[in-house]
Structure formats: C-alpha cells, structure tokens
Amino acid sequence: MSFRLAKYVPVLDWGRRYDRDALSNDLIAAVIVTIMLIPQSLAYALLAGLPPEAGIYASIVPIVLYAIFGTSRALAVGPVAVVSLMTAAAVGQVAEAGTMGYALAALTLAFLSGAILLAMGVFRLGFLANFLSHPVIAGFITASGILIAASQLKHVLGIGGGGDTLIEVLESLVSHLGQTNPITLAIGISATAFLFWVRKGLKPRLRALGLGPRMADVLTKAGPVAAVLVTTLLTWGLGLTDRGVSVVGEVPQSLPPLTLPSFSPELLKQLLVPAILISVIGFVESISVAQTLAAKKRQRIDPDQELIGLGAANLGAAFTGGYPVTGGFARSVVNFDAGAETPAAGAFTAVGLAIAAVALTPLVYFLPKATLAATIIVAVLSLVDFSILGKTWKYSRADFFAVAATILLTLGFGVETGVSAGVILSIGLHLYKTSRPHVAEVGLVPGTQHFRNINRHKVETDPKILSLRVDESLxxxxxxxxxxLVQDRIAQDCPIRHVVLMCTAVNAIDYSALESLEAINTRLKDLGIGFHLSEVKGPVMDRLHKTHFLDDLNGRVFQSQYDAWRSLTGAPRPVPAPSTVAANA
Amino acid sequence: MSFRLAKYVPVLDWGRRYDRDALSNDLIAAVIVTIMLIPQSLAYALLAGLPPEAGIYASIVPIVLYAIFGTSRALAVGPVAVVSLMTAAAVGQVAEAGTMGYALAALTLAFLSGAILLAMGVFRLGFLANFLSHPVIAGFITASGILIAASQLKHVLGIGGGGDTLIEVLESLVSHLGQTNPITLAIGISATAFLFWVRKGLKPRLRALGLGPRMADVLTKAGPVAAVLVTTLLTWGLGLTDRGVSVVGEVPQSLPPLTLPSFSPELLKQLLVPAILISVIGFVESISVAQTLAAKKRQRIDPDQELIGLGAANLGAAFTGGYPVTGGFARSVVNFDAGAETPAAGAFTAVGLAIAAVALTPLVYFLPKATLAATIIVAVLSLVDFSILGKTWKYSRADFFAVAATILLTLGFGVETGVSAGVILSIGLHLYKTSRPHVAEVGLVPGTQHFRNINRHKVETDPKILSLRVDESLxxxxxxxxxxLVQDRIAQDCPIRHVVLMCTAVNAIDYSALESLEAINTRLKDLGIGFHLSEVKGPVMDRLHKTHFLDDLNGRVFQSQYDAWRSLTGAPRPVPAPSTVAANA
Incomplete structure (x- = not known):
C-alpha cells in the first residue's frame, strides 16, 4: 500500500532522502528563479488579459502542488507564453477583458484544464499527446510566437486594440496608430533593443571580460530585471504617468486569495474544447522540457504521473486566483542550470514569490506596460523558427504540408483552429501514407536465398509465381x-498459378485485413490460383491460428520465402545452409 | 487524347466491341431486373419518406449515367435500404415528411452527394472510404437493418409515428398501438410470412420438384412481385381501402420530370455532413459489390472511376426527381446472375422502368403500404448479422470494441452518430495500438546469426549492449x-555502453521520429553511450541520407544485427556464411 502511494505522490520518495546538500542547492536555485519569475509572471498575465497579480498567484500554489505530485526534478511550473495566449483567445470569446467575468472564466479554464489533465493521468491517457506530431508543434509554436509578438505591439505603442488572428491584430494596430504615445514608444523600443542586445551581445562580452560561463549566464538572464528596474525608476522619477505612459498600477498586497471557478454548465461547455487544447499543448510543452532535463542526469519521467502533477497544479491555480499553467522551458532551464536538485527548489521559489506578492507589489506600480511587452516580445521571438519548413521539405513532404498548414491556419484563424487542423492533418496524412503501402514484387537473387525487388535487382522469377512483399502492417x-492490387495483377497476367505474400514487414493484421485476405483467398480459389504466405511473424501467426483462415487457405504458410519458392517451382533442395527466416518475436 | 477520354468514359471502351450476343444477354437480364426493381423502388421511396414515384425516377437516369461512367459490368445503381434510411434521417431534420420542402431537400441531398463523389473521384480521394473498417461497416449495416425493420412496423400495423433512433421508433409504436388496423395487420403479417417462406423454404422445394438452380433462383427472387400482385388484387377486389387499408394511391404517369435541387447556402450547409456520410457509405457498399462481382470474371474495377460513375448517377437523380442512390447488393447480384454482360443491361433496365413509370403506375394504386413494408423488412433482416461481434471478440478486442460501439450508437443515437463514432473509434484504436508498438530486447541465438526476443528464447546477451527490435514503423x-523506453532502460541499467536499434520492421521514419532518434542520440552521447542502427531498409536509409542524422550519430549503421554484435562485442569474424541482412526494397 505505501509503495503504491509513493508512486502517485513522488514527494514521499525523494522527500525521505532529502539532505543538507540538496537543501542548499535548491535554495540557491530558488532565489535565482524567483527574481527571474517576477517580471515574467506580470508580463504573461498581461498577455492573458488578466490583472498582473494573476500571474504571480498562478506561480505560487501550482509550483508547490507540482513539487508534491510531479516526477521531474527541475521542471518549473507557472504561466507560459503560448498557454497565456490560448487563455486570452478562449476567455476572450466568453467575456470582456478587464471584467469580473473574464477572471472567473480564466479560473474556470484552469479548473477544467486541471480536471482533464488529472483524468488523463488517472486513466493513463498520456499517449493522446502523441497525436501532435513534432512538426505540428514546431509550426504551432512559431506561429504563436508571431501572434504573441504582434499582440504586444499595442503596448509598445501605447494604444488600444486586440484581435485573435494576425490579420485582426494588424488591422487593429493600423487603425489605432494615430493614438501612439511617443514616450511609451521610446520606452518600449529602448527596452526591446536592450533585451535583444542582452540576449545576443552581452554574454560573449561578459565572457571576454573574464566571467565564468555560469555567472555570465545568470547575469544575462537577469536582463529583464534590469530593464524593469530602470524603466520603473524613470517613469516614477520623471512622472511619466502624467504624460500618458501606461503602467502596471496598483497590485493588491496579498497572498494568493481563495477563489472558486464557475460551475455553470453553459460556461463549462463553452470552455471545454479550449481546455482540452490547452491541456494537450501544455502537457506536450512540459513533458518535452522535463524529458530533456531528466535525460541529462539519467533520471526517469513518468508521463502519466506528469499529467497528475500538472492537473494538480492547474486545479491549484483555479482555486487561488491564477489561470492555466504548465512547465515552462525558460524557467525550467534556469532552475536546472542554477543547480536545483529536487522539486523542493520549486517550493522555495513559491515561498519567494509569496513574499514578493505580499511585500514587493507596491514597487511595480510605476512599471510601464511597454517594458513588460518588450520582455514578452524578446522572449517569444526566440520561439519563432521557420527552419522547420526547410527541414521537413527536404525530409518528408507530408510533414512539410502539415507544418505549413498549421502555421498558416494559426496565423489566419487563431490558435484553436491552427492546432486542431494540425492534429487532423498529421493523422490524415499518416493514414494516407499507410493506405498505399510500399509493395515490392520480389524475385530470387541468383545463388542466394534472398528475395529482392524485381525493379531494383537482377533476380530470378517464374511466370507462374507472383511474390509480393508488403512493407506495412495490414x-x-x-x-x-x-x-x-492482387486483383489487378491477376486480371493483367494470365499465366499466374500461385500468389505468395511475403510478410516480413507485416507487424499486425486487423480484422478488416483478415477479411480482405479471406476475400483474396476466395477469389483466387475460384480462379484455381494458389494463395500462400511466407515469413509470418510469431504474434501475427498466433492470431491467425484463432481463425478459420489457415484451414480455408488455398495454399500453404511457408517459414521462409525461399521455402515457398523451392516448393512452388519444384526446385531441388540445396545443401543445408542457415535459413533466412525473419526474426520472430 | 481519345485514350484519356476513354479512361474517364468507360462506355467508349466496351461500347466499341458490343455485339449481338452481348445484346441478347443484356436484354434478358434487364427484363428480370426491371420486374424485381418495381416493388423495390416503391418500397425504398416509402422508407425514405418520399412519394413512391421518387423511387422509380431514382432508378432510371442514374442507371444510364452509371452505365456511361462506371467501370463495373454488373453493378445496378438505384435506391438502396441503408441510403434510404440515411436520407430519411437527414432530410427529416430540415423538413416535414410529405411537404414540397422534403422532396426538395432530398434532391439537394442527392446533388450534394453527387458533387462530393465526383470531387472525390476527380481528386482521387477514393482512399477516404478505407477509413471505415470492415467491422464498423458490418456493425453499421446490422444496426441499420434493425432500425429500418423497426421503422416499417408502423406500416404493417397501419398506424402513424416515426423516430430516428430505436428507442424513439419503439416509443412511437407503443403510443400509437391503439390505432392498429386489423386488416392492414393481417395483410402485413401474411406478406411478411410469405416472403420469409419464399426466401427460406421455396428454393429447396423448387429444386426438389426438379427445377434447375437458375430458374429456382429467379422464381424465388420474384416472390415480392407475387406478394404485390396478390395483395393489390385483394385490396382492389374487396374494397379494403374503405376499411382503412393504406395504399400507394395515385402515382403520376410520367417519365422522370426535370427538377432542380435547392442552392440555398443554409440548406446546403445543413445537409453537408449527412451528404458526406451518405457518399462514403454508399461508395463503400457499392465498391464491395462491384469488386465481388468483378473478381468472378477476372475484371478490373477502378475505385476512383467508380466515384465518378456514382457521382454522375447522383447528380442525375438530383435533376430528375430522385434521391441519393448507390450500387445495391441485391439488384446487382440478380443482374449478374441473370447474365448481364455490360453496363448496357443497366440502360435497358432504365428503359423498362421508364415504360413502367408511364404505363404501369395506375396498377399500383391499390398496392397496400403494408406489403411494401413487408418486402423491406424481409430484405433488411437478411442484413442483420450479429456474428461479427463474436468473430471480432475472438480475433481482436479493438475491432470488437469498435463494432459494439457502432451498433449501440447507431441504435441509440441514429445513423449519423453511429457511423461517425465508428470511424473515429477505429482510427483512434489503431493509433493507440501503434502508439505502443511491440518492442523486443533481442539476443543472439547461440551457434547462429539470428537474434530473438530474450524473453522467448535462450539467447546470448552482453551487459554492455542493449539491442532493441521495434516491430512498427516509427x-x-x-x-x-x-x-x-530507451531512457527508462538506461536509467535502470548502468553497465550499458551501446544501444542498438534493430530496424527490420521499421518501414518508415517520419520527421517526428527522426527528431526523437536525434534526441535519443544526443542524450546517449552526453552519457558516453554509443547509439547504433542495424538492418535499416533501403527507402528508410535513402531518406536518412538527406539529413545530418547519420553524420551526428554517436555510433554506426550496421548492415546486419550480427555485424553489430560482432563489432561491438569484439567477437572474431566467423567463417563466411550467408548473412542475415533483411530484404531491402
């Protein structure tokens, strides 16, 4: 019983072995991550259309719950860019930004998302996330990055507007362009330029000045904090709020409040599909990060337990004033690089953020929204990567088609349409590919027992025998x-007396394929043609033995294609030699 | 150019070689089929909720168009039971039965269905029909048969009512039971009993009386005609219409009228999904019949051209007062058995039906609807076959689950929900199965060059080497x-220095899998573990050569698993022997 509990509550496992070394490493990591998370949390709340404190709240209780239930040692859970954008898109459809209904819908979305993740974890449905192919995810993230950056331009310009698709966002920008606030624009552009420079130019310079790589890295990551400090001081010192610079303003000094999501069936129904998409996208993003970091230390991630950890984190967000969260790439890497050893680092981060929420919020009153927009723009533009288009074009046109469609549809019709279309296209293209499998007509390579494609190799054939190798499960x-295929070949080619299906690559035969084989067998039998199988795998053969197919077969099952050839051509048995039977399971 | 045209208009091909023998065979077949089709067409129109003449009209022009564009020599196109039921379900949602709007919606459905089939044919999308697995089709047909039989009971009882699901139909029957007309019931029950007897008992008796099998068959198929004649005469002679027996009544004496479907965007939108489902179901039913009959004579069916033929037939139905049509099993088999040689037999049938439409319609005035219902009930109950449940249970639980769900959902929620759920479930279960492929850890069978599952066979292994055979495309x-999987094994097992992926059953590697292999390679490299591939197929290798993967690989690609073993264990090279390389394409 206690063993089982530890499986579902991993803290019982690593908690027992926690020691002073792990504690000090975790504490250092927590301090670094906390400093980085404060501006990031405020910025993502802005992106989601929520008050700034929602971003901080969404980073506190969820981190603790993930630390208890999650399996990754380094994953940092909280608001992330893509999920914040998806939240804005989903909640924006049911409520007006800035209203109580909007915040309530965000809580409800987190609740639904948590419930879905938890259910997927309990029912071991983590494999559903695999229906998103890598290129679709890459395309979706790239398109989302562009959408997010575009949506933040209004804050850099100091104007209003909105929109869920690239065209809507750009139209709204153009129509509001006349209201641009020059001081806001100056702050926004300087902050953006500074942050780009920090990202690209600062680290090599610090290294050139003789700093160690880790120190250089930490200073680089602190760039947004510097931008926040400088622009806040300027805005306060020069009284720029009177000149129309939009700032974060009053943020309540409080621990995360106890909140309740809405249980209105109407609202739950409206948010169900977005919640499913957010859950799946969040899970995929999180598990990729967790796997990458765990691999570096030969640690294990249990995907189904991760679902439970993320589900608990989202339920936590729903009841403490947050919104949907997931494991973020940037913060997790910082956590890992800063030396976090256990999920306790996350719990300490939560304490740090709680202190910030109570004590430091008055300090961000004069923080310009343009600065936050700049940190978002710089962060998400690093996600934009069109190289996936070139790579997939070169490797596989089907993948290219899926990724191109995902990018175009996400930009043109918003995140939900984009990611849904990507999933449907990937599955459809895969099914299309397997619906026309590679089939080779094979013949004997002279002097060997090998059979190869008659179109690629010089091989022996017999006009009486048609040997087909299907390179796909049936x-x-x-x-x-x-x-x-069989019917076409038989209709064209009269001398054929035997058809041999070489099953080296047939990993499974489902009931439909069994019926097709039966139909082929019946038709060939009516025409007086033999139908044979060769090199059938163990598990496939086990299954065929449960049916009448082998009894009704108008021919034989040969262990190897060579046996079939010898028997059907009446060739003499050669000197014994290792046979070419494929490996059975 | 003329060659290309003949491909799309097969009549140009067989028409050139048409001779007197073929003509006389086709004429005989046409007479037999025409006699059988008259009651059947009236009955299916009743099932679809349309006036009786719609069934006749739907059999005339569509047959001719299919004869021009279709590739099957024996397929007879017209109204069929399942498509008639689907038409009733779809049209019933947008219009009241018996109104002008209802007939217009049926024309529109035929138009949409024709357009969809035509488009699928032109864009060679016939493979989409493959997404319906055989068990799902079997379950759907069985459930539809039950639904159709239940929906006809009201005509046997002489009462009103309706409903799209089994529960609705039964509830409606029970609530109207008090209105039962005893004479109608007597006619209905006698006709049903007679037709069942004809089907089961008559043929052996005729054979015992010394009739040839073909004559016995034709007489048996004429059973419905006899039932129609006798009950019509009785109803007319005894004046049963005055005693409340519902009859077909006045049918216009006319050739098929020229009609126009509706092009209202609203109606087209409402009927789009039903039209897609009807097209796909109709196509699947038709192509199965066509394939079965063609195979008996070593003829070819071109599925994409069949789509064009069926599309033209449905467009024809839309413009001549019909409703959606497809290739029917019963009528095609009769056509084939009666000796039809070319599609001209269909054209002659059309002439026969046109004569009937002009000259014979007054004769069906006194035909009781109960008789038509009896012919439908007896015909569709032969479609009901629950054995698919037992067969799939024994062979494959995934298939069983899909068929059981299809039957229950079709009965409980109607035809559209049932067939959609069946498709989604089949695809989902297939993806689930391939998402957890069979992976065997393999070792060397001592004294050979073969590698087998270490759990099934006594094999040699080396603690430094992990050899995995994945039995599925990646x-x-x-x-x-x-x-x-790789990460789990590495995390558990420290002595491992080399991982070898044996790719005998890997027929393809898509871009996502390529990235996963790259991730595995990077992680293993970081841990100082080699990553190797063996027995990679030709087409897969061709594709990998387009990428950097092979350059970055922290290991080698071995032609055979045995080469990998020898090289990595440092075993000496044995005396030359045929290698165990898998067949490349």
Missing part, C-alpha cells in the same frame, strides 16, 4: 488496397 | 514512446 486503411 | 504517434 489494417483497415490499406486492406482494400491489397485486394485491388 | 512516426509521431510512437516517437516519444521510443524515447521513454
């Missing part, structure tokens, strides 16, 4: 293809 | 599975 999507 | 759905 299942409903390609079952009829095989029927058509 | 693609996005299972890419992460492999990452997890």
């Amino acid at each position: 299942y409903f999507v390609n079952a009829r293809f095989l029927e058509d | 693609y996005f759905v299972n890419a992460r599975f492999l990452e997890d």
